[in-house]
Amino acid sequence: MTGRLTSARLVGAGAAAVVAVVTALLPLFLDSSQLTVYTELLLSAVVTTGVSLLLGYAGQISLGHGGFYAAGAYTAALMATHGMPSLLGLACAPLVAGLLGLLVGMPLLRLRGHYLAFATLAFQLILLAVIGQQSSMGGDIGLSGIPALGIGSRHISDFRGYAWVAWLALVAVMILTRNIVRSRPGRGLRALATSEMAASSSGVPVGRYKLVVFSLSAAFAGLAGGIFAFFIAYVAPGSFGVLVSFQFVVMAVVGGLGTLWGPLVGAATITLLLQWLNDLGARPGMPDYAPQVFSYAVYALLLVLVVLFLPRGLVPAGTDALRLLARRRLARAQPGADAAGAADATGAGVEEPVPSPQRQ
Amino acid sequence: MLTTENLARSFGGVFAVNDVSISVPKGELRGIIGPNGAGKSTLFNLISGHLAPTRGEITYVGRSLAGTAPHRRAREGVAIVFQGARLFHGMTALENVMVGAHARTSHGFASAALRLPGHRREERLIAERAKEALEQVGMSDFADVYAESLPLGQQRRLQVARALCGQPELLLLDEPASGLRLGERQILADLLRDLHEKGITMLLVEHDVSMVMSLADRITVLDLGTVIAEGTPDAVSRDPRVIAAYLGQESSDAASR
Structure with missing residues (x-):
């Protein structure tokens, strides 16, 4: 049992290393427009990792993470355009977003389910409206002329540099998430997702845990926002509409809630598919509204398909399929081993166990 | 170890628990029985902190538990096994x-x-x-x-x-045997006996009266939110008010209370 478990862990670690190396080398072979897609994909994955931690493990929904993304972006943009070191701006982006998450979460996390979803959505709308009214923040027009990210006189001069910054951010965020999930507080989070009552009577400080994880996932969004600001060199309320928040939730659900790799897989699937459909819609002979129809319809369609056929998301479906395949091969190699494989399958997962996404 | 004084909790004017005063010394296994709606689960929710009392006081190891959150009570050694799973x-x-x-x-x-x-x-x-x-x-x-x-x-x-x-140090068990088959009940009873011997103070709410009778040191009987009897299993099982409550009769002294 333990032998198989460790070997499954080893396979998982090996696969993770391969993915890390391949994605780290990938920017070397991409042109600048592909690098833009790559960077935005990874930044989405950073935010989605936080959303997934909140929704998939702790069972709390947020439709306002675009707001924290904006908070991070504006923090970095404002500090950098006021002559502060860009690295300081980048460091403050997750801090400010996390702090904002703490403030917003205190009242809002008393709500549950749909009420929490709508309250977080309202938070984002209010935030965007406030930013739009502040001339010191560029108003509706936005802030431009954000300097490049760098230390002293050394600056990131091309898209490739930002691609790697985004890669580093994603690795950091995924490691933090993994460490939290597989620990005492992580178990507390997963517990309170099923029953706050039973969790609190087991000694889990439910209110505090919800607040910390909300703030942490806001900080992840803020970090991505900070990188985004330097990368695009321009921030405006229009870049952080509520659709962005929906997108993060869709990515988390499509990839697989309660899994470490789900956010990256979900972000990649949605981003690349949208890109492809956009190209398809923009082909000559297509009507003017084609790209828009494609990009809106695909969200709905993909979400419906995933919920119908892969309710736990792509990553759990994929690992299940792999496991089934391995077991079949084992059974063919040594008849009679099937039963043993079946008994093991419950515990020997590469992925974390998946809490049901449908909870109240 | 655990004392409740005139503990009461009302829901919309109806008292689910009313003037309940019990005192459980360390190491005791206290059975709590009563017909449906007697207020047993409410009492447990009050002790574990999931409900705030309308009136009254809970003292645990000499300290008032008023305003103490459930997770803090857990840290003080109060654990609960919920009804259901x-x-x-x-x-x-x-x-x-x-x-x-x-x-x-x-x-x-x-x-x-x-x-x-x-x-x-x-x-x-x-x-x-x-x-x-x-x-x-x-x-x-x-x-x-x-x-x-x-x-x-x-x-x-x-x-x-x-x-x-x-x-x-204090374990609350809310109908741990409900829905269990006979064999499972036996295993559970053995487990509780074992824990009792290890000195854990327990409050056991159970519908299976014979199980409580065989396990508990003392039994408190609740009916309509109030304590109608308390004593050793033997004494309680002979108490006419308890018999009346379990037979569903409105005995004269229950009505005049």
Whole structure:
């Protein structure tokens, strides 16, 4: 049992290393427009990792993470355009977003389910409206002329540099998430997702845990926002509409809630598919509204398909399929081993166990 | 160890628990019985902190529990096994039990996220205690099984293990035997007897009167939110008010109260 478990862990670690190396080398072979897609994909994955931690493990929904993304972006943009070191701006982006998450979460996390979803959505709308009214923040027009990210006189001069910054951010965020999930507080989070009552009577400080994880996932969004600001060199309320928040939730659900790799897989699937459909819609002979129809319809369609056929998301479906395949091969190699494989399958997962996404 | 004084809780003007004063000394296994709607579960929710009393006072080890949150009560050694299953889904049996260790451990998000040195040590301690607790309830073989896929009897015992992992001093058990088959009941009764011998103070709410009679040192009988009798199992079973309550009769002194 333990032998198989460790070997499954080893396979998982090996696969993770391969993915890390391949994605780290990938920017070397991409042109600048592909690098833009790559960077935005990874930044989405950073935010989605936080959303997934909140929704998939702790069972709390947020439709306002675009707001924290904006908070991070504006923090970095404002500090950098006021002559502060860009690295300081980048460091403050997750801090400010996390702090904002703490403030917003205190009242809002008393709500549950749909009420929490709508309250977080309202938070984002209010935030965007406030930013739009502040001339010191560029108003509706936005802030431009954000300097490049760098230390002293050394600056990131091309898209490739930002691609790697985004890669580093994603690795950091995924490691933090993994460490939290597989620990005492992580178990507390997963517990309170099923029953706050039973969790609190087991000694889990439910209110505090919800607040910390909300703030942490806001900080992840803020970090991505900070990188985004330097990368695009321009921030405006229009870049952080509520659709962005929906997108993060869709990515988390499509990839697989309660899994470490789900956010990256979900972000990649949605981003690349949208890109492809956009190209398809923009082909000559297509009507003017084609790209828009494609990009809106695909969200709905993909979400419906995933919920119908892969309710736990792509990553759990994929690992299940792999496991089934391995077991079949084992059974063919040594008849009679099937039963043993079946008994093991419950515990020997590469992925974390998946809490049901449908909870109240 | 645990005292309630004139404890009362009303829901919309109707008292589910009214003027309940009980005193449970350390090490006692106190049975609490009563017909449906007697206020047993409400009493437990008041003691575990999930409901605030309308009136009255709960004292635990000489300290008032007023305004103490449930997770703090857990840290003080108050554990509860809920009616129904109330296990954590998507987590293995072992992980479920490990959650119970929250009551006695401390490391938080920062030390977990950054894998600080204390973290690993405490994780090892938690895993050890959880395995011990699983063994104590005879479920070591099911450590890696998802909790929600276990049969009810094992889910109930798993809840006991989760409570034990927090090393409780006072264990509240809300109808742990309901829905269990005879064999499972026997196993559960043996487990409770075992815990009683280890000196854990227990409050046992149970519909299965014969089980309570065989286990409890003393029994408190509730009816319509008030204590109608208290004493040894023998004395209680002969009490006419108890017999009346269980037969569903409106005896004259219950009506005049």
